[in-house]
């Protein structure tokens with residue numbers, strides 16, 4: 001049985017003061033939650049303060065990016081050991097906004113996953129097609145290429161520690177959500193790919209989140225699908241009421 005994982009991607013929102021306000025509210029509503037893994041991913045500047053608030057709770061802490069080297073002359077970058085040193089447990093890798101605006105490729109995503117796993121950070125690895133690719137009937141081909149490139153060279157034991165996130169790019173921040181049927185068929189495709197590459201036991205263990213305009217109203221129908229194991233939530237994670245409600249709506253599922 002895969003445990004549901006709900007992660008909030010705060011993107012470039014919230015000063016450290018605002019982040020502490022939000023996470024204090026989340027601690028009140030979700031701090032004791034053990035049925036669902038709850039993770040918040042604030043900007044780098046708020047990680048330490050957020051960690052201080054959630055350290056005595058069940059809420060996990062994630063970053064939104066890492067660089068693959070451990071240290072060196074890489075101005076502006078942050079490494080895996082720097083994150084683990086302050087108690088970060090998860091890291092989002094290959095988000096479509098990083099692919100679109102910061103030139104990330106499957107090859108750089110692959111190096112970042114390697115660095116994360118080496119330092120026992122759980123990578124949340126994002127894949128997803130843009131609208132033109134979906135309309136051209138290329139969704140599965142695009143997802144397969146991203147999986148092949150991003151996950152190249154990992155062992156089964158390593159893959160078990162990866163969380164995947166299927167995020168159709170046309171559904172991110174647009175208010176358009178994939179239908180449960182559209183989302184489930186891609187999640188099933190990803191799980192079948194894992195079976196082919198590794199084996200059924202590994203494929204059954206890996207958690208695959210859906211991301212793209214998830215909100216309280218559509219949580220149950222999406223996460224109720226057999227191969228959808230949680231959500232990566234952007235906009236709706238910025239308010240404690242909506243994020244908490246998404247998590248609570250998962251309690252009756254699976």
Ligand code: PEP
Pocket residue numbers: 009167171172173174175211212213214232233234235236
């Ligand atoms: C995201 O940022 O990963 C995301 C899914 O955003 P939103 O929920 O706002 O679509």
